[in-house]
Amino acid sequence: MELTSEERAILAGKHGEAARRALEYQIEVGRFWGARRLVPVSNVHMMGDIEVMGDAGLEYLREEARLEARCRVPTTTNARCVDFAHCDKLGQDPAEVAKEREIIATLRRMDVVTTDTCINYQTVYQPHLGEHVAWGDTGTVIYANSVFGARSNFEAGPAAFAAALTGRTPEYGFHLDEHRRGTFSVELKANLSDLADWGAVGKLVGEAHQDYFAVPVFHGYRRTPTADELKHLGAALASYGSMAMFHFVGVTPEAPIDLSFLSEKMVIGEKEIESVYSSYSLGDGDARLVVFSGPQQSLPEMKRLAELFHERKIKHGAACFVTTNGAVLAQASALGYAGTLQEAGVTILEGVCFYILQNLSAMRSRNRWTNMVSNSAKIVNIIGAHRFNTILRRTADCVEIACSGVLR
Amino acid sequence: MKFLSVEKAYGPTVEGEALVSEEGFSPRYDLDRWSGLITRPGHRLEGASIVDKVCFFPSAKGGIAAGWAFYDIKWKKIAPKAFIFGVTNPVMVQGAVFAGIPITAGWTPHPREVVKTGDWVRVDPGRRLVEVMRAGSR
Numbered sequence: 001m002e003l004t005s006e007e008r009a010i011l012a013g014k015h016g017e018a019a020r021r022a023l024e025y026q027i028e029v030g031r032f033w034g035a036r037r038l039v040p041v042s043n044v045h046m047m048g049d050i051e052v053m054g055d056a057g058l059e060y061l062r063e064e065a066r067l068e069a070r071c072r073v074p075t076t077t078n079a080r081c082v083d084f085a086h087c088d089k090l091g092q093d094p095a096e097v098a099k100e101r102e103i104i105a106t107l108r109r110m111d112v113v114t115t116d117t118c119i120n121y122q123t124v125y126q127p128h129l130g131e132h133v134a135w136g137d138t139g140t141v142i143y144a145n146s147v148f149g150a151r152s153n154f155e156a157g158p159a160a161f162a163a164a165l166t167g168r169t170p171e172y173g174f175h176l177d178e179h180r181r182g183t184f185s186v187e188l189k190a191n192l193s194d195l196a197d198w199g200a201v202g203k204l205v206g207e208a209h210q211d212y213f214a215v216p217v218f219h220g221y222r223r224t225p226t227a228d229e230l231k232h233l234g235a236a237l238a239s240y241g242s243m244a245m246f247h248f249v250g251v252t253p254e255a256p257i258d259l260s261f262l263s264e265k266m267v268i269g270e271k272e273i274e275s276v277y278s279s280y281s282l283g284d285g286d287a288r289l290v291v292f293s294g295p296q297q298s299l300p301e302m303k304r305l306a307e308l309f310h311e312r313k314i315k316h317g318a319a320c321f322v323t324t325n326g327a328v329l330a331q332a333s334a335l336g337y338a339g340t341l342q343e344a345g346v347t348i349l350e351g352v353c354f355y356i357l358q359n360l361s362a363m364r365s366r367n368r369w370t371n372m373v374s375n376s377a378k379i380v381n382i383i384g385a386h387r388f389n390t391i392l393r394r395t396a397d398c399v400e401i402a403c404s405g406v407l408r
Numbered sequence: 409m410k411f412l413s414v415e416k417a418y419g420p421t422v423e424g425e426a427l428v429s430e431e432g433f434s435p436r437y438d439l440d441r442w443s444g445l446i447t448r449p450g451h452r453l454e455g456a457s458i459v460d461k462v463c464f465f466p467s468a469k470g471g472i473a474a475g476w477a478f479y480d481i482k483w484k485k486i487a488p489k490a491f492i493f494g495v496t497n498p499v500m501v502q503g504a505v506f507a508g509i510p511i512t513a514g515w516t517p518h519p520r521e522v523v524k525t526g527d528w529v530r531v532d533p534g535r536r537l538v539e540v541m542r543a544g545s546r
Contacts, residue, residue: 032416158502
């Protein structure tokens with residue numbers, strides 16, 4: 001790999017042992033992918049919480065702190081596994097909660113800005129066309145590449161953290177023009193009137209193309225999609241297909257004009273969308289857990305939920321969770337949306353994602369939850385290892401299920 | 409000797425028992441990270457253990473969290489010996505390199521033609537080879 005004089009200085013330990021180790025690790029990853037050099041990044045978004053890191057990750061972070069690791073570029077954190085205001089009520093393990101506090105304090109000492117959000121692209125930082133960043137969660141990466149035209153690979157926690165310490169990342173994958181071109185087309189003939197419908201599109205396209213380097217080109221849609229719609233589409237594509245980029249003709253900045261070079265064509269109409277909803281087993285019919293999370297809710301999503309839950313109550317014995325970040329929650333509280341949801345019996349969790357909640361499997365057993373209903377195709381996909389039977393439903397249907405206790 | 413050529417590879421040479429999957433893998437979506445068992449309902453290897461195995465997966469699924477997960481399972485001593493992927497994504501590679509677990513991507517021929525679950529295999533990242541040393545007992 002070609003290294004600049006600055007990179008050679010980092011490798012020589014002139015910027016500290018933490019940066020030296022980080023760059024060594026990045027070079028190893030870059031070699032695997034055939035990267036010829038590293039590219040400077042202007043922003044890092046990293047996943048780091050006790051649920052994903054475990055004791056091993058925590059010990060690693062302590063070692064980094066001893067080495068006086070320090071971010072060289074602005075770095076923010078993804079959604080985490082504990083909302084300290086709710087951890088006791090949720091029955092989260094106090095020892096793990098203490099470790100979560102330690103992780104947050106340690107990251108802050110290293111100059112990480114603990115935003116605890118997976119919707120940084122809606123609320124914190126919007127990179128511009130061509131800007132190189134090192135982001136993780138996958139939903140943030142696909143949004144950055146597709147909607148902003150910024151450039152990032154999926155950067156796992158250790159990889160994003162390394163990028164924070166060195167201010168660069170190996171140049172492979174979506175940093176390169178050659179991987180950013182569309183590889184197949186998808187004609188959207190369906191109306192896609194609910195966020196869950198956009199997730200369903202992501203599921204259909206993603207499941208059929210499980211390949212990081214597959215880049216769908218959406219076209220034929222007759223309305224301008226909203227940011228939240230693109231967010232659910234992207235999150236689902238990344239989740240089901242491991243994809244990091246899509247194009248949307250007339251919407252995203254790098255979308256091709258001529259689609260004739262794309263040999264594979266997929267068409268999604270109403271029938272295909274309905275087939276997604278009818279594909280879920282209702283299991284034992286349990287309708288006591290409804291979740292709006294994965295990604296965290298934006299302010300418009302909070303507003304819509306408040307409208308749907310207005311003067312209604314969650315069915316006795318059922319639970320409904322909404323997750324969002326601190327910024328959105330502050331505004332949603334000021335605007336009365338949070339109050340409306342809480343009056344209905346909804347639990348709003350801040351700075352977390354439902355699927356990475358510490359102790360989720362135990363929570364499921366204790367509450368005897370068998371099914372999880374959500375309007376997020378992503379969370380419906382990823383929560384399986386916790387042994388939930390999951391069901392995707394449209395937003396208003398989810399609210400109806402939460403309030404009636406009847407699963408349809 | 410039967411063997412696979414792989415396109416990309418990282419890590420030292422290791423040997424172990426093969427676990428061959430027809431379905432892709434995520435340590436977050438599919439795996440119980442305390443036992444090393446694949447627990448996602450409906451996964452084609454549901455109930456199988458990845459501990460100390462050389463795992464063959466056609467594809468990688470989803471998630472950023474996998475990067476920490478490999479280090480976590482290595483620490484808990486429930487990691488596989490190696491990951492052999494058909495197509496993979498950066499997270500799997502970043503996670504495996506971070507944990508020091510050998511990983512390869514891209515294969516010729518398809519493993520179903522040369523290796524079965526239970527076979528003893530050697531993964532040689534330096535030579536970009538996965539060799540079947542002997543057939544399993546079943």
